[in-house]
Amino acid sequence: MPQHAINPNVSVDCVIFSFNNQELEVLLIERSAGNTDKVDEIKALPGNLIYEDETLDCAAERVLTELTGLENIFLEQVYTFGDPDRISKKHDQDWLRSIRAHPEARVITVAYTSLINKERFNLTPSSFARNAVWVKVKDVPQLGFDHNDILEKALDHLKQKIYIKPLGYELLPDRFTLAQLQKLYEAILDDKFDKRNFRRKILRTYFIVPLNEKQQGVAHKPAGLYRFDKSLFHQM
Template sequence: MAQASEHIINPNVSVDNVILGFADNELKVLLIERERVEEVPDDFLALPGNLIYEDETLDQAAERVLYELTGLKNIFLEQFHSFGDPNRIRKKQDLDWLKAIRAHPEARVITVAYYSLIKADNYNPTPSAFAQKAFWVPITDVGQLAFDHNDIFYRALEHLKDKLYKYPIGFELLPEKFTLAQLQRLYEIILQTKLDKRNFRRKILKTKFVVPLNEKQRGVAHKPARLYHFDKERFKSTEHRYVSY
């Protein structure tokens, strides 16, 4: 049920998108069931991706795939690596699926991988035109994926970790108003480590771009936490220095 398109498709280049969200104190990834094809059993979930159009940039292709899948625009989205092993598609199930769905199923496809971070605010994916169903899967529960998508997914998480040491991208995953405990939990999950509460708070607040609001959590069965938000303007105007040598 491929959709009509006036665009010419490039049979050799695709984008794949590792879309991450944070909810229920967990990091989750958006996976799709591939389009169902008669006679082709398919129990692999996949990262949302597709061939690019000849008249769009790589970034535009990634945005488009994200939009088609989630209905969201203006989302944090960044290229992190390209994957081009000629054998990246070698599972029989993948080959059968491609034969049924692609104009050139045998074509060698290089994929440019992006990751994107979605705020819990915007959490509900709109099932897309080309995917049957989309699911948020906790990153600890990701099983065998289609194609080489496990490699891509793993590398996205590594990349995210590297970025987080230098850039405050964690905020892209949180709602506009968040508690410091949420932020800390997010850092702990991405960095795969335990952080000291007092030291973490001191460090975050010293930055001056995480600003306290005069607002608290409501309806929690414990002391309600103060809410904070991330001030992009203050962040931009901050001097960002590296570790020195």
């Protein structure tokens, strides 16, 4: 078997979330190598077939890097999508013909997700990604394949998870205000919270620790900055 033989039946797709201080965003690629204008307009999640000799987790990391340039992202498996006709829409087939040996083969895909602070990473799209772009989750257009369903599932997963683990520190700067954190929770859960109750609840955890610093350069009373203390968190 050649070293990087491709498994024609199994792919991975990555749903990478970020936060622009107001809204959740998701990372999409714009397809290149299409033959028609139509094809080029379609966005999709970064994803591709796996190699025969790599784990699913490794495949997800590799594919994400190849398509977007993001490296060392901790990806978590979400769900597997396997409708027999999930890639057989005409636009999708047109495009697959330009990049795959067996564009018609049935492909099941394993979805992965992660949260990152987009400020900390550079996007350097390559492979068949003409471009990689952050799109507000609320503005996501019709995507290729069943990628809207995949995004939906990843969002559900995220909502579930934020109740269990205090996610989201990956999405914020190292030092953040409680208002930023609250906006983030509100964006993920698509809800509004009372400021006092939110602060009380957060500070009760003890691993969001206040720094003796304040915001700079805002046209109002500057907020205190906080950081997430990983060691305090893990010892709970």
